[in-house]
Amino acid sequence: MIAQLRLLLLVAFRSLWAHRVKSGIVGSILFFGTLLLVAGTSLLDSVSASMERSITGSLTGQIQVYDKNARDDLALFGGMSMGSTDLGEMPEFAKVEKELTAIEGVKAVVPMGVVNAMVMSGNELDLMLDRLRTAHRSGDREGLAQTKAQILGVAANIKEELGYRQAITSDKAKAAEEAAALEDVLSEAFWARLDTDPDGLLAFLDTRLAPLATDGRMYYLRLAGTDLGQFMEVFDRARIVEGTAIPQGKRGVLISHRTYEKLLKNKVAREFDAIKKARDEEGRLIATDNLLADQVARNARQYQRLLFQLDPGPARELTTRLQRYLGSQEADLGKLLQSFLALDDQSFDERYDWFYKEIGPHIRLHDLTVGDVITLRGFTQSGYLKSVNVRVYGTYEFTGLEKADIGTAINLTDLVTFRELYGKMTDAQRAELADIRTSVGVKEVSRESAEDALFGGGAAEAPVTEAVATGFDEFAGVEIARYADGPVLDERTYNAEEMRSGLALNAAVVLDDPTTMPAVKTLIEGQADKLGIQAVDWVSAAGMLGQLMVVVRIVLYVAVSIIFLVALVIINNTMVMATMDRIGEIGTMRAIGAQRSFVMGMFLLETLALGIVAGGAGAAAGVGLIEYLNRVGLPATGADIMVLIFSGPRLYPTWGLSNVGLGLGIIVLVSLIATFYPALLAARVSPRVALSGKE
Amino acid sequence: MTTPIISLENVTKNYALGSTVVTAVSGVSFVIREGEFTAIAGPSGSGKTALRNLIGCIDTASEGVVSVRGHNTAALSDRRLTRLRLDTIGFIFQNFNLINVLTVVQNVEFPLLLAGGLSSSERQERVNTLLAKVGLAQFAKHRPNELSGGQRQRVAIARALVTRPKLVLADEPTANLDSATGTQIIDLMHELNRNEKTTFLFSTHDHRIMDRAERLIQVADGRIASDEQVQR
DSSP: OHHHHHHHHHHHHHHHHHTHHHHHHHHHHHHHHHHHHHHHHHHHHHHHHHHHHHHIIIIIBSEEEEETTOSSOOOTTOOSOOSOOOOOOBSOHHHHHHHHHTSTTEEEEEEEEEEEEEEEOOOHHHHHHHHHHHHHHHTOHHHHHHHHHHHHHHHHHHHHHHHHHHHHOSOHHHHHHHHHHHHHHHSHHHHHHHHHOHHHHHHHIIIIIGGGSOOOOEEEEEEEEEOHHHHHHHOTTEEEEEEOOOOTTOOOEEEEHHHHHHTSBOHHHHHHHHHHHHHHTSOOOTTTOHHHHHHHHHHHHTTHHHHTTOOHHHHHHHHHHHHHHHTOOOOOHHHHHHHHHSOOHHHHHHHHHHIIIIIGGGSOOBSSOTTOEEEEEEEOTTSOEEEEEEEEEEEEEETTOTTOHHHHSOEEEOHHHHHHHHTOOOHHHHHHHHHHHHHHTOOOOOTTTHHHHHHTOSTTSOOHHHHHHHHHHHHHHHTGGGGTTSOOBOOOOOOHHHHHSSOBSEEEEEESSGGGHHHHHHHHHHHHHHHTEEEEEHHHHTTHHHHHHHHHHHHHHHHHHHHHHHHHHHHHHHHHHHHHHTHHHHHHHHHTTOOHHHHHHHHHHHHHHHHHHHHHHHHHHHHHHHHHHHHHOEEOOSSHHHHHHHTSSEEOOOOOHHHHHHHHHHHHHHHHHHHHHHHHHHHTOOGGGGSOOOO | OOOEEEEEEEEEEEEEETTEEEEEEEEEEEEEETTOEEEEEOOTTSSHHHHHHHHTTSSOOSEEEEEETTEEGGGSOHHHHHHHHHHHEEEEOTTOOOOTTSOHHHHHHHHHHHHOOSOHHHHHHHHHHHHHHTTOGGGTTOOGGGSOHHHHHHHHHHHHHTTOOSEEEEESTTTTSOHHHHHHHHHHHHHHHHHHOOEEEEEEOOHHHHHHOSEEEEEETTEEEEEEEOOO
C-alpha cells in the first residue's frame, strides 16, 4: 500500500515534470489564485479589524442599544435616509445604565442622542458697517476710506447680482427701488455726506443696503449629545485638534475638525489647502494640470473674500507688506491680493506659508471659530423652533477617520444641549415655565370646567376680558425682556447626575474585551424586553459605514468566485488535454493490471501535488506580500474613501494562519474539482489502446 | 498432459461498427497449456487481434466461453478482470509501451507494486534477476528514452515476466525492431520458454516467430484455418 502510494507520488511528480507546460499553466493559476486568496483575505481581515477599531473606538462601542419600538434603524455615521430618523427614546437612561453595567464584561455605557441643528454665520456687510462706524467715531480717515472701498466692493457685487434678479422678478417696482438705492451708494455724492450727515449715511446703509446683502451662510450641523467627559475617556479614538475639551459639567460644542476645515473655513484658505493637497499628496502640478491651474485662477478671483474681512489697520499694514513681498508699487490692496494669489508651482509653498502667517491672523478663517458662542437652532420633536446658545470649545477628530466625510459629519455636544434641541425641558426650564405661568395667571383648565373658566361661571370670577388683559400686561412687563435678544448663554456647571439622568436616544456599550461581543449582546438581549430596548452590533449601528465593509467583502468574494470559475474551466480543459496526450500510457497501465481507481488516484494526486506545491508557493508569496506591506504600509492613495477603508493614511496589514489555511484549502478543493472530470475520462481509457491499435 | 491456462469454447466476438455488427471471431475453440510456445498468425482483419484481446482479458466474448485459469471472463467485473490480467498475464507490446517517466527498474517493478504482497527487498531481487537475465543490469537507472528499441523490448519482457505470469502474451513483439534485434528478442523468449517453462503466446505475422513456434494457429475470417503442433 505504502509502496503503491510511493509509486503514485513518483509517477505524479515525474509526470508533472514531464508535462512541464501543462503543469506550468495549471501551477501558475493555482499559484496566483492562492496568492490572491491569502493576500486578499488577509487585507480584508486587516481592513475589517482596523475599521472595527476605528468605528468601535469612535462612536459606537461594540454594541448599541436603543428603544425597541424605534421606527428606523440606528445609523450613527449617517444612513440612507436624508430626513430625521425616529429612534424612539430611552426616557430613563440611568435605569438602562444600571442594568447594563451589571452585566459581566461591560466596561461602560455611554448615553447618546443625535439631533440636527442650524447655525447662521455672521453677515459680512454688517461687520463692515460696524467698522465704518468705529472708524468714523475715532476719526480714522484712512480706515474710513478702506472700509468705504470694501462697502463699495460689496455694493458692486450686489448690483451685479441684482441685474440677474431684475430679469426674473415679478415685483418690478421694488427692484427699481433697490437699484436706485444701490446707484446712490455707488455715487461719489453719497459718500460726500460722510462729512455733512454721517448719521443719515449710516442709517441709509443700515436700512437700505444691508437688507440687499445676502444673508450669512447657514450651516447644518449633526450633533451627537453625550456625556463628553465619559466619551473622551472611553472612546480613545476621539482627539481634540484645536481648542480644548469641554470642561466637566459645562455645556458646549466640539466641531468635527474636517467640517471645520472643509465647510466652515474661508473659501480662499480652503482652496489653498486643496491645492496643497493636490500637489503634495496627488503629485499634480499647476503647470501641467489644467484643472489645478483653473483652481488657482478661480482662487485669485476670490480675493474679495480676504479683502472684505480686513479691518482698516491690518489692511494698511498688509498693503505695505504685500508691496514689499511682491516688489510692487501697486497701492490697491485688491490688486495686490490678486497678484499674490496668482501663483505657480515655484512660489506655491512659500506663499502658502506666507498666507497663513501674514493674512490668516487678520481675517476670520472660519465662519464659526473656536471660542465663539453660537446659536444652534433646531426643530424639536413637537415641531417648534428651539434656539440654544453654546460655546464652541474646540474641534475634534476620530483617529483613523480623519479624512472620511461620512465618519466626520458628526459634531459633539453635551446631553443638556441635546435634550433642549430635541425638545426635552430641563428641570430649571420647567421651573421657569411654572414661574411664568404663575406670573401670567395661566391655569390648567380641564375640559369639563373650560366653559366656566373661560366665560365665567361663578359670581366671584372677574370678567373675562379683564383677566386676559391683565395677563398680557404682566407677561410683557415681567418676563419677555429676557428673551428679546434670543436665548442666553447657560454658563452653569452641571453635576454628573443632572447630565446623565433623563433622556437618551441610544447608548454605546463598551466592552472590556471586544471579542466577547456576541455573548454580551445575547445577555443584553435577555434584559431587552424588561428595559424596552434593543441591541445591535457595531456593524449595523454604524449605518452606511458598516455597510461599506459588507460591500467591500462582497466585492472581494465575487471577484474571487469569478477568478475561480475561470480557473476551474482552464484547469479542467488543460487536464482534459493532458489526458488525451497520455491515453497510451494510461492504456498500458490498465493492460498490465492497473485498476481504474489507480488511474483516477494518479490524476487526482498529480493535481493535489501541484495544488500543494503551487498553492503553497502562492500562499508563501501572499504571506510575503502582506509581511512586506506590513513593513512599508499600504498607502491610501487617491480617493478619501480609501483612507476611510484603511482607517488611516496607511494600512499595515497582518496575516493569520486562517488566511493561509482558507486559501490553500479552497485552492486544493478547486483543483481537485477541476481534475475530477479529466480523471474520470482517464479511468475510462480502455487497455485496448495500449495494444497495437490495428482494429 | 499439462494444465490448460486458457480455453476457448465456441467463442464468437461481435463488434458494433456504426449500425452494422461485425463478427470478428466466429465459433472458435482451442486450449493453451502451460509451457507452450504458440503463435497465432493471420493477415490483417483475420480476427487475430480480437482473439488476442479475448485471451488477454481485455475484451470478453459475445458468445461462448473464454476461461482464463478456470474463470469465465465474461462473468467478471472490470475490477476482477483487471486483477486477473495482473496476476495471470504478462504483456509484451509492439511499441514496447514503457512508462517514460519511470526508470528501467521502476518500469519492471511497476506490476509488482500494483499486485502488492512483496517486500521491497523481494521486489528488488526479482527485478535485478530479471534484468540480468535480459542483459540490462547496467541500464537499471536509465530512462526508456535513453535505450535502443531492442533494449526497450527487453525491459518490456522483464516487466512481463516479473509477476511470474502463467502466460506471456506478446503482440507483434518484433514489428518495430530491425531484423537482427528481432532475432535476438525471439531467441531470448525461446530461451525463457525452454529454461523457465514460461508459456508464450504470440500474435504475429512475423515468419521468424512462426518458424520458431512449436504450435501455429492460423486464423482467417474469424475462424481457425489450421492449428498444428510443429515438431522441431
